[in-house]
Amino acid sequence: MNINVAIKPGLRIRAFYLFFIIANIQTGTGIMGVSSYIYKEAKQDAWLSILIAGVFVHIIIFIMFIILNKYENTDIFGIQTDLFGKWISRILGTVFIIYLFASLLTVLINYIQVVQVFLFPLLSPWLLTILLLLIVSYSVLGGLRVAVGVSFIFFLLSIWLVLFLYKPITLMDLGHFKPLLEASPKELLLGAKATSYSFLGLEILFFIYPFIDNKKRAQLPTQLGIAMTTSLILLVTVTSIGFFGGERLEQTIWPVLILYKSIEYAVVERFDIIVVSQWMMVITPIMILLVWMITYGMKRLYSFSQKKTLYIVLFLLLIGGGTIKEQFTIQLIIDYVAKVGFWIAFIYPLVLFPLVLIKKKIEKKKEGYN
């Protein structure tokens, strides 16, 4: 496997799309339930936990860029091959892909459950899975440029949902935040860790980096994307804590959707139904990007045709989406993905970082001797 990848100019994307890619892939499934998770750990100081987590993720992105910039034009598979050799890197890459598939599955089953709870309790999960997979396959077949386009346009088409949070914000009770700064540092850190599922997805940078046209300007949009995610999570969490208060928040699975339930207009009585259907535009880009990452990874690792991988992934997703129904199982899978994701997305770059630095130094010395 080549360490560096050559990408044709027609397939490249401009750096500023990274903002939308990152903001999109992180915001979606996690944000629906994140506030109650953090609240369980850090109570009313949850907002501080989010800020800590945000800063941590910014640092990780910074490190990822240092790692990637050490090479000419590479992705995670190239870096792993360079560091660990062919076989170990294949194993690591396969683990990466399995993890991506698992997080893809959580996005799908979580949304199916939301639809069943809010819209159609009796709708067959098979049908909904087929609908979603149709969208995913149609855009993945169009290639990365279409996938990025979908995430860009769907982000613009669904960001207006945030504006409607103004209603629950006006209904907030600031008393719920008192007493301030009560949580211990350990609780705060645990709260920060609880956000990990919502911050997952930044590993796409390791995949998409070779496709970026103007790499020198890639860092800023990525960091802004992270800032966007952080502020969205912050907004949602603060609003939910202020709106629900502690006890009710802990019992709610999807606080964000319930927040929208409080909105009522002369033309639209139940706003949450529109939000749930609109949420399809929030989660499809995530699925599309993840499926693209899997197909691209398989091609890089095993030279397996992207189309074949796509059909296999779709088939497995169909079975997963159709059969996994119980809330308990779904929660279990999500917790598991969150745990594994924490290590893969946040800790793994920190491990790679010194290794890459050492390796590059040795190479330089060798060149010096020669």
Next chain:
Amino acid sequence: MDKRTRAFQNSKKKGKLPLSIEQLKKSIKDQLHDEADLIFKKINVQNKNILVFYISYLIDKKRLDENLFTPLIYGDKDWTVEKLLAGLPLGESKEHQTVEDVCTKLISGSIGIYIESENKIVSYSILNNQQRPIEKPERESIVIGPQAAFSESIETNLNLVRSSVRSNDLVAEKFTIGSRLPTEVRLLYLKSLANDDDVQTMRQRLTDLKVDDIEDGSVLAQYVEDSSISVFPQFYLTERVDRFSYGISKGKVCVLADGSPEGIVAPTTFFGFFESTEDVYFRWNVATFFRMLRFIAMFISFILTPIYVAGVTFHYEVIPTNLLMTLGESRSKVPFPPVMEVLFLELIIELLREAGARLPTKVGQTIGIVGGIVLGQAAVEAGLTSNVLIIVIAMSALASFTAPSYLMGTAIRVIRYPLIIIAGLFGIIGVTFGLCLLIIHLLRMTSLGRPYFLPVYPFVYQDLDNALFRLPFGVSNKRSIAYRLKDDTRYKEKKSAKQKDIDDFGGYNEH
């Protein structure tokens, strides 16, 4: 080998010049399958037999008499081929070595002249071109601005384009497409402006096109389009001369086909189909308002009825109580599910439109009245549909007619049906699903190899004006950047002088 082909091949053998007058006559008759109006006129000037032949209904008889027979007979010269070419007061002349050559000219309105025992035939084109006069555009009408439409003759059309794009930069490359019934096709673009890749792509597609004939410019557009599966048109077809020349002046590649009043403008974006030339003639703020109105209309046109179906079938809770009561009251007599009801009414509207388009104008008006008042009122009274639905359907039908491009309007009306059906099956989730697929489809499409969804994706903010809205001419001095034209500046931006304070202005001119 059957008789006719053998006869044809014999005639080919006989077609070698020089021939005697009688032999030539027979040879031409064979070639043209005994055309009844083929006229042969034998004249004798200074002991030379000259044969003039033509198809009588194709040529201008006045010019034949004045410019050919008069000088030929009264000139009383010793005619030779050279003298024929030089000495007749007619313009378009050609020499031919074989009879077949002459015959292809004869059927396009030429006369042939042959001096016995010479080895060349001379032909003059004096086509009596039957064409309608330049009329006002029928399908794309606008209120202000030039009012000329293309006609079926490519010569007239080229004339119109040349006179509105007065520049020697305008290239009009000629192609002949169709193996059985050849049609003249012209590729027009501004040499100093149009992107060479675009021109080359279009040229390639035209030369690669191997068909027996093309019926019309719209057919040609379908042959050279990027994707033939999509319902969306990928090239802008226009009958307006100003729209066509506007395309040329914006560096686009345009195509005209003989016998068709449709000009092809390529590449076009999805948003370009909602752009009318009237937007340019209006003031920028008004134009922006109307362009926005058209986008909203398009959205309403395909989203309103599906939303109605989804809401009334599955999500009553979204509908406010007051409206729900009215809806329930008017729907109480209707025995069908909302999908059937909507499809039924949509079908009526579509039938009315189709019937109105097919019928003569006078009867068409009656149909409008019958459809609008009688059917609508009667359908409600008979309990077939609800009052509210009539309004919803009328609104979405009306909205679909606001698209300046007729083809785009049709496409929008067609995609409404799958959306309605899927809304009836899956409710509002189905509508979002349909919208997602639609957007992805538009993202995947290309026009002449350029992204169809420009300038939104790939996002080019400099091109947003003129695509989504319009800015004053003083500000928007750039052509589309995404199309990579040879020159993207229309004129130098005026360097604004120092920022003036309130009372620094000159005030009124007071005399």
